[in-house]
Amino acid sequence: MTTTLSPSSGYALNSGSKIPVIGLGVFKASEAEASLAVQEVFKSGYRHVDTAVYYENQSAVAKAVLKAGVPRDQLFFTTKVHPTATSYEGAKEQVAKTLQEIGGLKYVDLMLIHAPYGGAEKRLGAWKALTEAVQEGKIRSIGVSNYGVDHLTDLEQYIKDTDAKLGKGKGGVLSVNQIELHPWLQRRDIIDWCKKRGVLVQAWAPLAQSSRWGDPLLKNIAKRTGKSEAQILLRWSLQKDFNPLPKSVTPARIQQNLDVFDFELTDKEMAELETDEYDVHGWE
Numbered sequence: 449m450t451t452t453l454s455p456s457s458g459y460a461l462n463s464g465s466k467i468p469v470i471g472l473g474v475f476k477a478s479e480a481e482a483s484l485a486v487q488e489v490f491k492s493g494y495r496h497v498d499t500a501v502y503y504e505n506q507s508a509v510a511k512a513v514l515k516a517g518v519p520r521d522q523l524f525f526t527t528k529v530h531p532t533a534t535s536y537e538g539a540k541e542q543v544a545k546t547l548q549e550i551g552g553l554k555y556v557d558l559m560l561i562h563a564p565y566g567g568a569e570k571r572l573g574a575w576k577a578l579t580e581a582v583q584e585g586k587i588r589s590i591g592v593s594n595y596g597v598d599h600l601t602d603l604e605q606y607i608k609d610t611d612a613k614l615g616k617g618k619g620g621v622l623s624v625n626q627i628e629l630h631p632w633l634q635r636r637d638i639i640d641w642c643k644k645r646g647v648l649v650q651a652w653a654p655l656a657q658s659s660r661w662g663d664p665l666l667k668n669i670a671k672r673t674g675k676s677e678a679q680i681l682l683r684w685s686l687q688k689d690f691n692p693l694p695k696s697v698t699p700a701r702i703q704q705n706l707d708v709f710d711f712e713l714t715d716k717e718m719a720e721l722e723t724d725e726y727d728v729h730g731w732e
């Protein structure tokens with residue numbers, strides 16, 4: 449597994465597509481910052497960017513990605529339905545708006561329902577709209593974000609029922625659940641659910657939003673391994689088979705966050721990083 453990973457490695461998604469093992473997050477980055485960060489990351493070897501309609505920078509991100517001149521099939525562009533647009537009509541509009549904003553990228557590699565807002569009917573409506581967009585070739589893979597086990601179970605039932613009624617695949621294929629994850633928020637029930645079904649878990653806030661620098665747990669392992677605390681957290685994420693999405697607009701950090709393939713945390717170090725804390729920074 450992780451020992452064989454490199455910056456260009458990818459995880460296979462349930463959709464059949466491949467996603468690079470680390471992606472750049474651009475939440476809270478202005479259009480100008482996101483654009484510069486994307487140019488920087490593509491020089492460093494990243495091929496995967498995670499944005500959202502909510503971040504109000506997807507158009508600038510797409511332009512910067514295109515500027516890198518990397519062949520389209522080697523890029524991975526993720527975006528998300530705005531949390532206030534979780535419904536069939538809302539998600540359809542979001543797909544149309546996104547395709548307009550990303551222009552030359554032509555299609556979205558992964559589109560997620562950003563949050564399980566609005567009740568079951570609206571969530572399933574948004575899923576149906578994304579499924580149709582996949583069938584129309586506008587999106588390659590679809591998934592959800594901030595879903596708990598109950599939301600995931602409802603969605604799974606809908607997919608099974610729709611497949612049974614209309615034919616295999618018609619209910620859509622769940623490839624990803626993107627949730628906040630770091631050693632102080634481990635959400636083991638959600639991870640178990642996803643792993644059993646081959647659903648890739650993407651880790652947002654893999655650096656705990658900078659809230660844990662200097663934590664003795666982290667500091668000791670960083671000192672022992674000669675790596676930065678950020679690199680320890682990213683390694684933890686990779687060794688859990690997650691897909692971390694570290695955000696940075698600082699060139700040296702961007703480079704450092706991808707430089708995590710020449711060492712491995714031992715089983716003992718991984719065990720040291722097991723905590724039962726429930727330190728939520730974002731969606732509950």
Ligand SMILES: NC(=O)c1ccc[n+]([C@@H]2O[C@H](COP(=O)([O-])OP(=O)(O)OC[C@H]3O[C@@H](n4cnc5c(N)ncnc54)[C@H](OP(=O)(O)O)[C@@H]3O)[C@@H](O)[C@H]2O)c1
Binds near residue numbers: 498594651
């Ligand atoms: N689905 C969702 O609901 C959701 C919610 C939140 C985030 N996300 C996604 O996940 C991504 C990451 O999450 P996040 O932005 O909340 O938090 P994060 O990646 O855990 O932390 C970002 C912070 O860490 C700093 N940083 C980055 N690399 C560093 C390094 N090597 N050393 C020291 N500091 C470093 C960044 O500063 P600088 O930028 O100044 O370098 C920034 O302040 C987001 O950008 C977004 O794409 C998704």
